[in-house]
Amino acid sequence: xxxxxxxxxxxxxxxxxxxxxxxxxxxxxxxxxxxxxxxxxxxxxxxxxxxxxxxxxxxxxxxxxxxxxxxxxxxxxxxxxxxxxxxxxxxxxxxxxxxxxxxxxxxxxxxxxxxxxxxxxxxxxxxxxxxxxxxxxxxxxxxxxxxxxxxxxxxxxxxxxxxxxxxxxxxxxxxxxxxxxxxxxxxxxxxxxxxxxxxxxxxxxxxxxxxxxxxxxxxxxxxx
Amino acid sequence: xxxxxxxxxxxxxxxxxxxxxxxxxxxxxxxxxxxxxxxxxxxxxxxxxxxxxxxxxxxxxxxxxxxxxxxxxxxxxxxxxxxxxxxxxxxxxxxxxxxxxxxxxxxxxxxxxxxxxxxxxxxxxxxxxxxxxxxxxxxxxxxxxxxxxxxxxxxxxxxxxxxxxxxxxxxxxxxxxxxxxxxxxxxxxxxxxxxxxxxxxxxxxxxxxxxxxxxxxxxxxxxx
DNA sequence: CGTTTTACTTAACTTGATTTAACAGGGTTA
DNA sequence: TAACCCTGTTAAATCAAGTTAAGTAAAACG
Numbered sequence: 147x148x149x150x151x152x153x154x155x156x157x158x159x160x161x162x163x164x165x166x167x168x169x170x171x172x173x174x175x176x177x178x179x180x181x182x183x184x185x186x187x188x189x190x191x192x193x194x195x196x197x198x199x200x201x202x203x204x205x206x207x208x209x210x211x212x213x214x215x216x217x218x219x220x221x222x223x224x225x226x227x228x229x230x231x232x233x234x235x236x237x238x239x240x241x242x243x244x245x246x247x248x249x250x251x252x253x254x255x256x257x258x259x260x261x262x263x264x265x266x267x268x269x270x271x272x273x274x275x276x277x278x279x280x281x282x283x284x285x286x287x288x289x290x291x292x293x294x295x296x297x298x299x300x301x302x303x304x305x306x307x308x309x310x311x312x313x314x315x316x317x318x319x320x321x322x323x324x325x326x327x328x329x330x331x332x333x334x335x336x337x338x339x340x341x342x343x344x345x346x347x348x349x350x351x352x353x354x355x356x357x358x359x360x361x362x363x364x365x366x367x368x369x370x
Numbered sequence: 371x372x373x374x375x376x377x378x379x380x381x382x383x384x385x386x387x388x389x390x391x392x393x394x395x396x397x398x399x400x401x402x403x404x405x406x407x408x409x410x411x412x413x414x415x416x417x418x419x420x421x422x423x424x425x426x427x428x429x430x431x432x433x434x435x436x437x438x439x440x441x442x443x444x445x446x447x448x449x450x451x452x453x454x455x456x457x458x459x460x461x462x463x464x465x466x467x468x469x470x471x472x473x474x475x476x477x478x479x480x481x482x483x484x485x486x487x488x489x490x491x492x493x494x495x496x497x498x499x500x501x502x503x504x505x506x507x508x509x510x511x512x513x514x515x516x517x518x519x520x521x522x523x524x525x526x527x528x529x530x531x532x533x534x535x536x537x538x539x540x541x542x543x544x545x546x547x548x549x550x551x552x553x554x555x556x557x558x559x560x561x562x563x564x565x566x567x568x569x570x571x572x573x574x575x576x577x578x579x580x581x582x583x584x585x586x587x588x589x590x591x592x593x594x
Numbered sequence: 595c596g597t598t599t600t601a602c603t604t605a606a607c608t609t610g611a612t613t614t615a616a617c618a619g620g621g622t623t624a
Numbered sequence: 625t626a627a628c629c630c631t632g633t634t635a636a637a638t639c640a641a642g643t644t645a646a647g648t649a650a651a652a653c654g
Contacts, residue, residue, distance in 0.1 A: 217485075227471045227473070227474065230471075230474050230477075231471075231473055231474065231477060234474075234477035234478075234480075234481055235477075238481075239481050239485070240464075240481075247451045247454075247455075249451070249455055250451065250454050250455065250458075253454070253455055253458035253459075254458075256458075257458055257462070257463050257464075258485070261441075261463070261482070261485040261486050262485045274438060275438065275439065276437075276438070276439070299600085299601055299602080300601080300602095301601080301602070302601095314509060333603070333604070334603090335640095335641095336603080336604075336605090336641090337602070337603055337604080339640090339641060339642065339643090340602085340603080340604095340642090340643080340644090341602090342641085342642085343641095343642060343643060343644090346642090356510070358510070358511060358521075359524075359610095359611090359640085359641065359642090360524050361523065361524045361525070361610090361611055361612070361640065361641080362524075362611090362612085362639090362640070363524070368509065368510055523610085523611055523612080524611080524612095525611080525612070526611095557613070557614070558613090559630095559631095560613080560614075560615090560631095561612070561613055561614080563630095563631060563632070563633085564612085564613080564614095564632090564633080564634090565612090566631090566632085567632065567633060567634090570632095583620095583630090583631065583632090585620085585621060585622080585630070585631080586621090586622090586629090586630070
């Protein structure tokens with residue numbers, strides 16, 4: 147979602163992002179942005195700071211009250227130090243000062259998405275990840291050890307991805323369930339436990355890797 | 371790891387980052403940076419772009435050939451559009467133009483770390499710890515004695531962690547209860563007493579270690 | 595168009611973690 | 625020292641997770 151009150155710039159960016167493979171909605175003021183956010187489901191949010199009705203920082207705070215994950219990038223004409231910090235305090239991930247190059251905007255979007263949610267990256271870039279002796283290819287749904295390739299099923303793949311993203315920290319049960327299964331209920335939970343067992347079998351080939359349980363909280367992938 | 375050839379700026383940043391809780395090593399040219407990277411294990415890399423011997427982009431590419439995970443942030447005096455893009459192409463996560471504010475640098479480091487690996491953030495706790503003849507691995511929830519590994523349950527682990535942090539001093543009952551159980555009440559208190567008994571059994575293998583009770587106050591882990 | 599394969603879910607049973615209960619000692623204070 | 629509260633310990637009860645297999649439905653195959 148893009149929120150920008152200058153219609154020229156807004157349209158320009160909208161077209162650019164769509165051309166680059168990111169389906170984008172445009173909101174023209176803060177109020178609209180909040181509405182759109184509540185209605186839709188976005189993977190990335192770009193907010194102009196100075197807008198009528200509701201400024202970008204306020205919008206960000208209201209979004210962050212409900213959603214702590216979706217990346218937010220601020221666009222602004224002001225480059226004051228305090229403003230930049232305010233942007234990060236409001237839960238922003240990046241802060242760009244106008245005028246900026248659209249290529250740089252795209253580069254920043256890509257790099258943030260790669261870290262937060264490679265599922266939605268627009269380009270072909272491979273998201274390989276080394277896990278101990280394994281190479282985990284998320285896009286190809288493969289786990290490679292030496293010359294041995296194992297195909298992962300969709301659920302295995304997404305679960306391993308989340309574990310890997312939170313490696314050495316807790317992946318919370320309910321977060322994983324909501325992210326992968328869409329709903330945290332008893333049966334999905336049991337299903338996830340089955341997949342944890344499957345992943346443990348896959349990862350057994352490297353004994354530095356381990357999925358441990360944190361009772362009542364979630365799972366932790368121990369990886370060097 | 372910080373790599374910066376200007377000794378004044380390097381020293382300044384080093385001190386600032388250390389003060390903010392990030393243990394930082396300083397390299398003063400690209401060659402050194404690569405060496406340090408191969409030797410050490412870093413959670414974040416800051417590279418100046420213009421450096422003698424090897425420039426920042428080259429360093430980043432060489433690091434990325436081995437490691438796709440560790441975030442890289444570029445610092446540079448040039449703010450050319452092509453240079454910025456070059457930074458992202460080289461596998462960088464962010465790009466800051468001098469002069470910059472140290473607060474903003476810190477904010478950007480924090481926001482990138484949060485997305486890449488939430489568990490190295492500055493307030494994270496120490497990992498391994500020797501307790502008498504034992505090695506206590508908090509992250510892996512393990513207690514190691516020689517070649518004997520004992521898995522600890524989450525509650526055992528948290529409790530031993532607090533005891534160990536306050537070793538030879540009092541760990542107050544209500545503090546431990548609030549920290550681990552979230553609430554200091556009768557039942558949680560009894561539960562904790564059960565875990566104290568379990569830990570005593572685990573630690574019995576080394577008679578220099580002892581958990582003693584301080585009546586009405588809490589527990590004290592005696593450890594050399 | 596029927597059969598087989600595959601991914602995923604549900605079920606059933608087992609194991610483990612944590613809490614609660616029960617009882618037995620200590621420590622402190624009136 | 626008697627009464628009371630705090631702690632030590634063990635066992636039972638409860639709830640979460642581990643595991644394996646059976647069920648189901650859609651996709652792939654022939």
